[in-house]
Amino acid sequence: MWLAVASSKEVSARPVGVVRLGKEIVFWRDTTGKLNAVKDLCVHRKARLSAGEVVNGRIQCPFHGFEYDGTGRVKLIPALGRNHQVEERFAIEAYTVTEKAGMIWLWVGENNLQGEPRFFDDIDENFAYAEFKELWRVPYPRAVENQLDVMHLPFIHKTTIGRGNRTLVNGPVVKWIDENEFFFYVFNEIDNGQKVKKPEELNIDLSRVYLEFIFPNTWQNHITNSIRVVAFFVPVDESKTMIYLRFYVRATKIKWLDKLIATTGMPFNKKVLHQDKRVVETQEHDIRRDMLVQGDLPITEFRKRFFKEKNFAEFFYGRSSVTKER
Ligand code: FES
Ligand SMILES: [Fe+2]
Known part of the structure; x- marks a missing residue:
């Protein structure tokens, strides 16, 4: 891959x-x-x-x-x-x-080279972007899963993107388009005592915000057609991940102006990412003892694909998988 x-x-x-x-x-x-x-x-x-x-x-x-x-x-x-x-x-x-x-x-891997790297087809040359990178002291799966996590929004991000106390998580819906790429959709609501809906009870409404992940390490938050947040979760070693975060903008179609908008939006994106970092860096490194619930579906789906990639998964959770380095 x-x-x-x-x-x-x-x-x-x-x-x-x-x-x-x-x-x-x-x-x-x-x-x-x-x-x-x-x-x-x-x-x-x-x-x-x-x-x-x-x-x-x-x-x-x-x-x-x-x-x-x-x-x-x-x-x-x-x-x-x-x-x-x-x-x-x-x-x-x-x-x-x-x-x-x-x-x-x-x-990466023993097999012969196959094809080209994969990026999002709907992000083209017409977008401008701003970028920054930051080292997180967590193994790559923890960094990826944080961006697949739809349950944490009203807690970690209660002052930013998770405002509104929508703690109840319907679904979420995960839609694989092939073995390496899936979309997922957020249907969070305020908890008024109603029953949580199962993924199959929900219809995908394409007008809503959706997220997309390409295995192994590329993610986007499709906010609107002309605004996206993209992240690459780059494994440094078994306990550290470099996150490259990009803010893509195609609002005015004037490159320098879009770039300016992207750059101006970066401090907010950084703030959101730091809300995550503070908590994610406290997580135990081994993902295999987690007790997941329905709302964790995108994480469950990611893990199926991750553990299929044997040598890659062993790099993180091989012999030393039970140590708790901090
Ligand atoms: S030339 Fe590289 S160590 Fe001597
Ligand atoms: Fe987050």
């Missing part, structure tokens, strides 16, 4: 080192702007390549100047001279990456 791992604009002329899914990766662009990704570790005496620079499209180790191409091969060992043919064994692991929707995507 393709996993969104960073924002394209984070990598320009200088190399950038990140940790993603527990791997230390260095990104850089060659002279044509093409993105490369290799392990952030020099074969020679193990300095970090991300502390080096890009020279003629190759990444140069800061220590003794070994130069690597995008396949991870050392092409030059300066001390041996430019006419020296470097042996093949001087190579570091290279990662398969691509770019789409202004994000860098990493291919």
Whole structure:
């Protein structure tokens, strides 16, 4: 699968080192702007390549100047001279990456490359967006599930998006469109003693706000046709997640003005996210002992898909699944 791992604009002329899914990766662009990704570790005496620079499209180790191409091969060992043919064994692991929707995507898994990364078809070039990222001290499933959670709105967000005390959760309705993508709809109400409706008793009204999730880590809140909040939940390691939050706007169709509106709206989105962060970071890391209820349906559905991806799930909940790191 393709996993969104960073924002394209984070990598320009200088190399950038990140940790993603527990791997230390260095990104850089060659002279044509093409993105490369290799392990952030020099074969020679193990300095970090991300502390080096890009020279003629190759990444140069800061220590003794070994130069690597995008396949991870050392092409030059300066001390041996430019006419020296470097042996093949001087190579570091290279990662398969691509770019789409202004994000860098990493291919994860043993299978051969299949297709392109998937983003929302209804968010196109006509949108402008503002973006920020933030590290959460929770494993990736906790970060994802927080944005699939329709029960927390009147509690965590009672002063913002959850105003109105609509604590009663009808449904919610989850609609898979294929094995990697689902929509879900919120039908929360004030509790007047009425019975909660089951998902099958509800009709999907397309005019209401809906949310959409693409496995493994892309989410959108479809607020209106021209306003969306998008998040990417990027696993750093088994206990940390980098959240990239974007506010997409296509209100005036004048790019700079839409961008200004998006930027102006960001503090509110940040505030909402911080309301979540404060509580989500207190959750136990292991999701498998939760006692879920009907209103948790989108979370239940996410878990079915997540645990099917065996190696990925084991990365978070393998051997150390019962420890409670804080
Ligand atoms: S440690 Fe990288 S060139 Fe020596
Ligand atoms: Fe929230």
